[in-house]
Amino acid sequence: MQELHDAPLAPLTTFRLGGPATRLITAGTDAEVIAAVREADDSGTPLLVIGGGSNLVIGDEGFEGTALRIATEGFSLDGTRLELAAGEVWTDAVARTVEAGLAGIECLAGIPGSAGATPIQNVGAYGQEVSSTITEVIAYDRRTRETVVIPNAECAFSYRHSRFKADPDRFVVLRVRFALEDAAGLSAPLKYAETARALGAEPGDRVPLAEARETVLKLRTGKGMVLDPEDHDTWSAGSFFTNPILRDEEFAAFRARVRERLGQEAQPPAYPxxxxxxxxxAAWLIDRAGFTKGYGTGPARISTKHTLALTNRGDATTEDLLALAREVVAGVREAFGITLVNEPVTVGVTL
Structure with a gap:
C-alpha cells in the first residue's frame, strides 16, 4: 500500500483537473482497500474513493482528507461467468471478453474508468448497460463493517443510477460478477440504431463480436470519447449531462416549447x-440552445467532436469548467424549460 501526502489528484482524473489531497493511498488488494476505509472511518477522516477518475470533477482546492485509489487487479473467467476486481481497467476487460468469444459487454468498449465504477453509474452505451449482465457486486459495507455480496435485484439499477450512487458513503465496490453469453463468436443482439447502421445490420441482428467492438471504438473515437493524451477533446468525463427523462405532461410542454422556438414542424428526440x-x-438540447461543437473561447470548451462533452483544452481550472457547465445549463433551461443534470460526481464543488 503506497501513501503520499499533499498529493496531486488532477493526474488521476480524465479531466486533469483538481487540487491535491491531504493524503493519497493506493491500495493493490481488497484487504488494503478495506483497511484504508476502516482507518478513515475510525478516525472520522473524510474519504474519497478513486478508480479510473473518468467520472470525477474535483475542486481546485482539492480534497481535505484521505483519497483512496483502488488499484486492485483480477480477471477471472469460469465458462461464461466473469469476475473483475474493482481496479481492473474496464476497456481492457471488455477486450479480453471479446477475445474469449463472450457477448454482453462488447458495445461498452472504449469507456474509460475502472470495473468497480461500472455498477455505481450503471454504465451504458450503444444499447448495452452493465445492469443487464451483472449478477452480483461484492462490496465493503461501511455501515455494518462487513464485506457483502449484493445480487443484481438489490442493486436498484436504473438509467445511470444504482443504490451505490444513491448512497455513496455506504459501499466501496471490491469486485463485480457478470454472466456473459457464448453466442458462437457473435455479439448480443444489436439494440442501438447507430451501431447497426455502421455495421450494415439491423437492430436485433447479431454480428461478429470483434466487429461490434471495433465499430463501437470507431464511433466513440469520432466523438472524442476514447482517451488520447494528445487530443484535448478527450480531456473530459465523456458525457457531462444525462439525457433528461420527462413525465408525459412534461414532455408535451417541452414539445410545445420546441415548436414555438424552432417551428411547428420541429420534433425533439423522443425515446420510450x-x-x-x-x-x-441532452446533446440535442445543448446544440439547439446554441452551444455547438467547439463552443467557448476560454480554456474549458465544448468538445469539437461532441456537444455532450465539456473539455479541458490544457490549462483550464475546475472553476473554468464549472462556469461553462453553468452557462450551458442556464441556456438550455431558458430555451426549453429543462434543467440538465451533471453525470460526473463533483467533489468540493457544486454545479
Missing amino acids: AGDGHTKTS
Whole structure:
C-alpha cells in the first residue's frame, strides 16, 4: 500500500483537473482497500474513493482528507461467468471478453474508468448497460463493517443510477460478477440504431463480436470519447449531462416549447423510458440552445467532436469548467424549460 501526502489528484482524473489531497493511498488488494476505509472511518477522516477518475470533477482546492485509489487487479473467467476486481481497467476487460468469444459487454468498449465504477453509474452505451449482465457486486459495507455480496435485484439499477450512487458513503465496490453469453463468436443482439447502421445490420441482428467492438471504438473515437493524451477533446468525463427523462405532461410542454422556438414542424428526440415517461437527448438540447461543437473561447470548451462533452483544452481550472457547465445549463433551461443534470460526481464543488 503506497501513501503520499499533499498529493496531486488532477493526474488521476480524465479531466486533469483538481487540487491535491491531504493524503493519497493506493491500495493493490481488497484487504488494503478495506483497511484504508476502516482507518478513515475510525478516525472520522473524510474519504474519497478513486478508480479510473473518468467520472470525477474535483475542486481546485482539492480534497481535505484521505483519497483512496483502488488499484486492485483480477480477471477471472469460469465458462461464461466473469469476475473483475474493482481496479481492473474496464476497456481492457471488455477486450479480453471479446477475445474469449463472450457477448454482453462488447458495445461498452472504449469507456474509460475502472470495473468497480461500472455498477455505481450503471454504465451504458450503444444499447448495452452493465445492469443487464451483472449478477452480483461484492462490496465493503461501511455501515455494518462487513464485506457483502449484493445480487443484481438489490442493486436498484436504473438509467445511470444504482443504490451505490444513491448512497455513496455506504459501499466501496471490491469486485463485480457478470454472466456473459457464448453466442458462437457473435455479439448480443444489436439494440442501438447507430451501431447497426455502421455495421450494415439491423437492430436485433447479431454480428461478429470483434466487429461490434471495433465499430463501437470507431464511433466513440469520432466523438472524442476514447482517451488520447494528445487530443484535448478527450480531456473530459465523456458525457457531462444525462439525457433528461420527462413525465408525459412534461414532455408535451417541452414539445410545445420546441415548436414555438424552432417551428411547428420541429420534433425533439423522443425515446420510450417506461410507463408515462419519455427520454430526450441532452446533446440535442445543448446544440439547439446554441452551444455547438467547439463552443467557448476560454480554456474549458465544448468538445469539437461532441456537444455532450465539456473539455479541458490544457490549462483550464475546475472553476473554468464549472462556469461553462453553468452557462450551458442556464441556456438550455431558458430555451426549453429543462434543467440538465451533471453525470460526473463533483467533489468540493457544486454545479
